[in-house]
Amino acid sequence: MRGVPDAVIAPVLDCVFSWKPFKTGVRRLFYVPASISRGRLAQNPREAKSRDFPANASVEEQLKFLVNFAVLAPSVHNTQPWLFRVLDHTVEIYADRSRALPVVDPEDRSLVISCGSCVSLFGSVLDAFGFPFSCSVFPDMSDPDLMARITVSSRPDDVTIDEDQLKAITSRNTIRRGFQSLPLPTAFTAHFVGDEDALPEFLCVVKDREAETLILKQVQDTERTYQSDIRYRRESDSWMHPMRQRSRDGIPMNPEEPTTISSCWSSEGLSDHSTLLMVLTEPSDTPRAWLETGDHLMQVLIKAASFGVNAAIMNLPATSKQVREIIKPLTQCEGDPILLLRFGRPQRKLITPRRSSVDVMLHPGFRH
Numbered sequence: 153m154r155g156v157p158d159a160v161i162a163p164v165l166d167c168v169f170s171w172k173p174f175k176t177g178v179r180r181l182f183y184v185p186a187s188i189s190r191g192r193l194a195q196n197p198r199e200a201k202s203r204d205f206p207a208n209a210s211v212e213e214q215l216k217f218l219v220n221f222a223v224l225a226p227s228v229h230n231t232q233p234w235l236f237r238v239l240d241h242t243v244e245i246y247a248d249r250s251r252a253l254p255v256v257d258p259e260d261r262s263l264v265i266s267c268g269s270c271v272s273l274f275g276s277v278l279d280a281f282g283f284p285f286s287c288s289v290f291p292d293m294s295d296p297d298l299m300a301r302i303t304v305s306s307r308p309d310d311v312t313i314d315e316d317q318l319k320a321i322t323s324r325n326t327i328r329r330g331f332q333s334l335p336l337p338t339a340f341t342a343h344f345v346g347d348e349d350a351l352p353e354f355l356c357v358v359k360d361r362e363a364e365t366l367i368l369k370q371v372q373d374t375e376r377t378y379q380s381d382i383r384y385r386r387e388s389d390s391w392m393h394p395m396r397q398r399s400r401d402g403i404p405m406n407p408e409e410p411t412t413i414s415s416c417w418s419s420e421g422l423s424d425h426s427t428l429l430m431v432l433t434e435p436s437d438t439p440r441a442w443l444e445t446g447d448h449l450m451q452v453l454i455k456a457a458s459f460g461v462n463a464a465i466m467n468l469p470a471t472s473k474q475v476r477e478i479i480k481p482l483t484q485c486e487g488d489p490i491l492l493l494r495f496g497r498p499q500r501k502l503i504t505p506r507r508s509s510v511d512v513m514l515h516p517g518f519r520h
């Protein structure tokens with residue numbers, strides 16, 4: 153893990169890594185823990201509240217409860233490509249490759265980034281609930297689907313829950329329907345633009361308006377080209393269909409009010425300081441680097457959410473070499489651009505659903 157100034161954003165994955173090429177998908181053997189098999193948490197993790205934390209239960213039951221917050225992580229097309237196995241003091245997070253997007257994301261890069269966000273968020277949730285923990289990524293060379301193993305010590309009795317951190321976690325969401333033309337909070341700008349040297353090396357802020365306009369235009373042009381590919385469109389649409397209203401994954405769409413790419417990726421109608429474009433970069437192109445990017449993404453988003461600011465996310469640089477090559481000189485980043493984040497305040501919030509904890513829980517006896 154590269155050194156990152158704590159004051160800015162501290163990624164949580166500090167892990168031992170071992171990697172082998174992809175082998176198989178994760179077999180599904182779902183487990184319904186007693187604590188979540190009844191009541192509303194079985195239905196909707198978004199309804200989990202810190203007051204529901206089972207303070208007197210075993211550490212294993214407590215970890216199962218915390219899964220409700222970890223699944224609030226962002227994921228490509230809201231595919232939520234993760235599974236959890238909780239046993240005693242250990243949580244294992246697996247990639248669920250049955251949720252892969254073979255056209256949009258042929259190498260599973262965005263899938264692994266999504267899993268990295270989930271691992272990272274689990275770490276932040278453990279911090280918020282006062283659990284000391286250690287984490288190792290790709291801990292089993294023979295199982296490339298096992299993204300991370302997190303081991304906690306018992307939670308000290310007198311820890312108070314960090315409600316501010318939890319609020320940032322639960323209030324974060326992706327902007328899709330355009331931005332308000334309102335200046336960003338000064339504290340947010342001071343944090344991310346105030347001291348360039350304090351920014352971690354994986355994060356670039358695009359300050360030059362001309363460069364920003366060129367990047368936004370590139371995003372729109374490339375997206376238009378992608379949308380003209382029927383396979384791409386069909387795969388995307390299958391996760392964003394208006395009929396998905398009752399589904400616990402994908403992105404609910406209102407056919408009366410279609411979301412257009414230009415609503416978040418143009419500057420039309422916006423005053424100068426209402427958005428800030430940032431670029432997440434990757435030092436190398438390996439699954440470990442993708443998992444780390446997920447960690448970086450999550451920590452940047454939580455930090456921004458703590459200032460009341462959210463982001464539109466764009467993974468075109470991850471999927472298009474052409475976009476990467478055009479964007480890189482514009483951003484003057486060292487690493488390869490991988491995700492674009494456009495921060496601001498949403499015109500309208502769009503809350504995405506989450507699969508229930510039951511649906512993402514593997515049986516403790518599960519062996520891959």
Ligand SMILES: Cc1cc2nc3c(=O)[nH]c(=O)nc-3n(C[C@H](O)[C@H](O)[C@H](O)COP(=O)(O)O)c2cc1C
Pocket residue numbers: 224225226227228229230262263265266269324325326327328402403464465466467468502503504
């Ligand atoms: C790796 C990754 C890539 C993403 N790419 C895009 C994208 O290209 N366009 C977009 O609108 N949202 C993108 N998102 C955001 C997801 O659509 C969003 O996280 C998901 O729908 C869940 O919604 P939420 O973030 O509001 O919880 C991406 C998220 C991740 C983690």
